Amino acid sequence: MKLELVKKHRIFDGSMEYYRHYSQVNQSAMSFAIFLPPQAETRKVPVLYWLSGLTCTEDNFMTKAGAQRVAAELGIAIVAMDTSPRDNGIEGEDDSYDFGSGASFYLNATIEPWSKNYNMYDYIVTELPGIIELNFNVSNKKSISGHSMGGHGALIIALRNPRSYQSVSVFSPIVAPTQNGWGCKAFSGYLGEDQSVWRQYDSCELVKIATERLPLLVDQGTADEYLDDYLQPGKLIEVCEQYNHPLNLRMQPGYDHSYFFISTFIEEHLRYHAGYL
Amino acid sequence: MKLELVKKHRIFDGSMEYYRHYSQVNQSAMSFAIFLPPQAETRKVPVLYWLSGLTCTEDNFMTKAGAQRVAAELGIAIVAMDTSPRDNGIEGEDDSYDFGSGASFYLNATIEPWSKNYNMYDYIVTELPGIIELNFNVSNKKSISGHSMGGHGALIIALRNPRSYQSVSVFSPIVAPTQNGWGCKAFSGYLGEDQSVWRQYDSCELVKIATERLPLLVDQGTADEYLDDYLQPGKLIEVCEQYNHPLNLRMQPGYDHSYFFISTFIEEHLRYHAGYL
Numbered sequence: 001m002k003l004e005l006v007k008k009h010r011i012f013d014g015s016m017e018y019y020r021h022y023s024q025v026n027q028s029a030m031s032f033a034i035f036l037p038p039q040a041e042t043r044k045v046p047v048l049y050w051l052s053g054l055t056c057t058e059d060n061f062m063t064k065a066g067a068q069r070v071a072a073e074l075g076i077a078i079v080a081m082d083t084s085p086r087d088n089g090i091e092g093e094d095d096s097y098d099f100g101s102g103a104s105f106y107l108n109a110t111i112e113p114w115s116k117n118y119n120m121y122d123y124i125v126t127e128l129p130g131i132i133e134l135n136f137n138v139s140n141k142k143s144i145s146g147h148s149m150g151g152h153g154a155l156i157i158a159l160r161n162p163r164s165y166q167s168v169s170v171f172s173p174i175v176a177p178t179q180n181g182w183g184c185k186a187f188s189g190y191l192g193e194d195q196s197v198w199r200q201y202d203s204c205e206l207v208k209i210a211t212e213r214l215p216l217l218v219d220q221g222t223a224d225e226y227l228d229d230y231l232q233p234g235k236l237i238e239v240c241e242q243y244n245h246p247l248n249l250r251m252q253p254g255y256d257h258s259y260f261f262i263s264t265f266i267e268e269h270l271r272y273h274a275g276y277l
Numbered sequence: 278m279k280l281e282l283v284k285k286h287r288i289f290d291g292s293m294e295y296y297r298h299y300s301q302v303n304q305s306a307m308s309f310a311i312f313l314p315p316q317a318e319t320r321k322v323p324v325l326y327w328l329s330g331l332t333c334t335e336d337n338f339m340t341k342a343g344a345q346r347v348a349a350e351l352g353i354a355i356v357a358m359d360t361s362p363r364d365n366g367i368e369g370e371d372d373s374y375d376f377g378s379g380a381s382f383y384l385n386a387t388i389e390p391w392s393k394n395y396n397m398y399d400y401i402v403t404e405l406p407g408i409i410e411l412n413f414n415v416s417n418k419k420s421i422s423g424h425s426m427g428g429h430g431a432l433i434i435a436l437r438n439p440r441s442y443q444s445v446s447v448f449s450p451i452v453a454p455t456q457n458g459w460g461c462k463a464f465s466g467y468l469g470e471d472q473s474v475w476r477q478y479d480s481c482e483l484v485k486i487a488t489e490r491l492p493l494l495v496d497q498g499t500a501d502e503y504l505d506d507y508l509q510p511g512k513l514i515e516v517c518e519q520y521n522h523p524l525n526l527r528m529q530p531g532y533d534h535s536y537f538f539i540s541t542f543i544e545e546h547l548r549y550h551a552g553y554l
Contacts, residue, residue: 010500011537066343066540223287260288263343 003135006031012072013038016062021131025122028085032128033058035068036136039075046141046166046277047132048270049124050080051157053148053172054182055102058082061147064259070267074274077138081128083149085117098182099189105177106153107201109190118190121201124153125161143273147171147262148226149182155203155216162212166276169217169269171262172224175236176204182230204239215246217272219265221255280412283308289349290315293339298408302399305362309405310335312345313413316352323418323443323554324409325547326401327357328434330425330449331459332379335359338424341536347544351551354415358405360426362394375459376466382454383430384478386467395467398478401430402438420550424448424539425503426459432480432493439489443553446494446546448539449501452513453481459507481516492523494549496542498532 006018014037023030039045048071050061061067061080071078084104086093090113093100109118133140143166146154151173158168177183178198187198199205220233227233233249240247255261283295291314300307316322325348327338338344338357348355361381363370367390370377386395410417420443423431428450435445454460455475464475476482497510504510510526517524532538 009533009535009537010498010531010541012541016537063341063536066346068537068540069343069544221287254287256286258286259340260286260293260345263345264287264289267346 003131011035012068014040014068014072016068018058023085023123023127025119025127026085026117028088028117030082030085030123031058032079032081033062034132034136035062035071035078037072037075037077040077040137044137044139045075045077046143047077047079047129047138048273049129049142049144049154050078051106051124051144051146051150051153052080052083053146053150054083055097056083056150057102060259064263065266066263067266067270070270074270076270076274076277077136079128079132081124084120088117090114090117099186103149103186105149105183105186105190105201106157107187107190110197111190111192114190120153121157125157125164141166141277143167143277145169145269145273146173148231148257149174151218152177152203156201156206158214159203159206159210160200162210162214165214167217167273168214169272171219171265172221172226172231172257173203173218174230176202176232178202178205179235180230180232204235207236207239207243207245210243210245213246215248216240217269218247218249219252219269220249221252221257221261223254224257226257280408288312289345291317291345291349293345295335300362300400300404302396302404303362303394305365305394307359307362307400308335309356309358310339311409311413312339312348312355314349314352314354317354317414321414321416322352322354323420324354324356324406324415325550326405326419326421326431327355328383328401328421328423328427328430329357329360330423330427331360332374333360333427334379337536341540342543343540344543344547347547351547353547353551353554354413356405356409358401361397365394367391367394376463380426380463382426382460382463382467382478383434384467387474388467388469391467397430398434402434402441418443418554420444420554422446422546422550423450425534426451428495429454429480433478433483435491436480436483436487437477439487439491442491444494444550445491446549448496448542449498449503449508449534450480450495451507453479453509455479455482456512457507457509481512484513484516484520484522487520487522490523492525493517494546495524495526496529496546497526498529498534498538500531501534503534
């Protein structure tokens, strides 16, 4: 496993590093960015994994969220990975903003031509943490967070692997992808028409069968342009109430779907995770 | 003077707004972004003008510097303008990253074909503050800051108008444009070959004739890839010592020319300006 350093910048006395490597599970080159706080020079630090939304790369969160200041104070590394494999010559991979490149939906694809390269679920749950823990001065304590499609990803991964993550928090997540346009397009394209497979990647369905009660912290802007059609936080509230799953869902007045929203509340999320890490 | 609202986002309980308007002095459409802190809902707040570097627009600082958190706390509005007029059909305006579009160097061009549209000096000193003070709940107290080419711009504007600005601070400025490749290319293109005109836009020359002692705060990364060839902070140190001009130039170990550097120290700059505003 060879990591290629793409670039490196000093920030808040820590180190912002961008890498490319070959992913076994995706059979593809993958890119990720890691922020190492100054504490990582002298001890193993815990890691927050960040999953971005549609069209993003590993760069958006690192340049726009303003997270490094607080992570440097708290001694938390942050890893943000690209939102899909890219440039694998799959027909149509670059045709849509909401399918293919930049739109993996963090699942393991089961049907051709996506199943070879689109295995982001395994990449994030297994392969990437292995690489991070082998190559950087980090512990195996980890938490997970994300935005929009990445909020969906963080929730499904945490709900399915509650003992692997100390905590989970998300912004503006797609909580019920089996019930809206984005999710149905992605799931039918990557998974085919078997709805039982779809349910493995739907937070509202996973809450129903959760065996552990990992608390969910969710921030959602009330002025979010995707609120009613794609994000549908009411569905998560409903199922968490019904199944007695701990949820702190905060509707933030006037905030939209942008990184301006994330930057406003990321400090609270980081301090929340630090309490568990 | 009609302002066209392009977009608006809530951030840190304040408002991030993007506008376009027709500039009289540039005879061109211009774009700017303004962050209004929550205090602006109830009282007039002072303004920090931010001038960005080569290739930037009004957006880079607002999305990457993480300044709004502290500005919201301190009650300071921030205005960032585009780095040049654009799309005026001037032959060659989009040919270089360091001349024409995105590279105004914040001067008043004197030669054809640039003199009609490239009057960013007057735009920033006079026209834009007038527009801001007329249309937003801000006072006439203002400070100025910038990065790289924008650090150059902030310094020359503050040195030539010391009573118009409460304070000035810059990151990685081009302090002696008459003595390096970027500056000589821009000045000969916009100003012709009369070196006495060039000197009006060179910080090191302006320190020599400054009638007021406005203190200069400068942060410069030691790992900046443009340090020796284009930024040359030693020249500013030398002239400030010789002419007894107050300068606090801090070499920041390991930091480069990126917004990761700016984001690390912008809080200190904002608190510095707040002490004067």
